[in-house]
Amino acid sequence: MTAEGKICLGAIVGVHGIRGEVKVKSFTADEKNLTRYGRLSDKDGNRFFNLKIAGHSKELLRVKIQGVDDRNQAETLIGTGLYLERSLLPELAEEEYYHADLIGLKALNAKGEELGCVNALYNFGAGDLIEIKMADNSLEMLPFKKEYVPVINIKDGFIIVEMMHYASEDGEETLES
Numbered sequence: 001m002t003a004e005g006k007i008c009l010g011a012i013v014g015v016h017g018i019r020g021e022v023k024v025k026s027f028t029a030d031e032k033n034l035t036r037y038g039r040l041s042d043k044d045g046n047r048f049f050n051l052k053i054a055g056h057s058k059e060l061l062r063v064k065i066q067g068v069d070d071r072n073q074a075e076t077l078i079g080t081g082l083y084l085e086r087s088l089l090p091e092l093a094e095e096e097y098y099h100a101d102l103i104g105l106k107a108l109n110a111k112g113e114e115l116g117c118v119n120a121l122y123n124f125g126a127g128d129l130i131e132i133k134m135a136d137n138s139l140e141m142l143p144f145k146k147e148y149v150p151v152i153n154i155k156d157g158f159i160i161v162e163m164m165h166y167a168s169e170d171g172e173e174t175l176e177s
Contacts, residue, residue: 005086005087007086008083009027010026013079019070019071042083043083050065103121108159114135129141129143142163148161
């Protein structure tokens with residue numbers, strides 16, 4: 001999500017129609033914030049985009065990019081991330097985080113032993129989930145709630161996670177994934 005001091009606010013994932021509109025997957029909490037901060041750039045900062053939200057196409061935004069006037073031009077932008085300088089984003093309230101700040105943090109247990117690292121965050125409609133890439137390269141997902149992630153320390157680069165355990169029918173304790 002980050003590219004040297006930038007935050008990815010969205011990505012161009014398709015085109016709409018013949019007049020150069022693109023479909024954008026927004027990564028902002030409120031999709032309207034995609035255009036709130038002014039022009040955005042690509043990952044390398046080589047191209048800049050002035051966006052205007054034109055509507056919706058299913059779960060995606062339909063966006064008009066200034067200077068992109070036909071489908072062929074729009075198709076060349078598929079896969080482009082839309083970035084903003086981190087310094088232009090507002091400060092967050094306590095216990096609010098940008099996903100980019102969490103991804104890559106070490107995941108420790110309550111004893112301080114490293115379990116893995118934060119791989120991704122998701123929300124499929126029933127609340128936020130945090131995905132931990134474990135030391136053995138397996139993936140574990142936990143609800144992103146205080147009871148499962150009681151400590152988040154961005155400054156020192158770690159989170160504490162409480163993995164869920166349950167007793168199986170044979171009495172052995174196993175990790176619930």
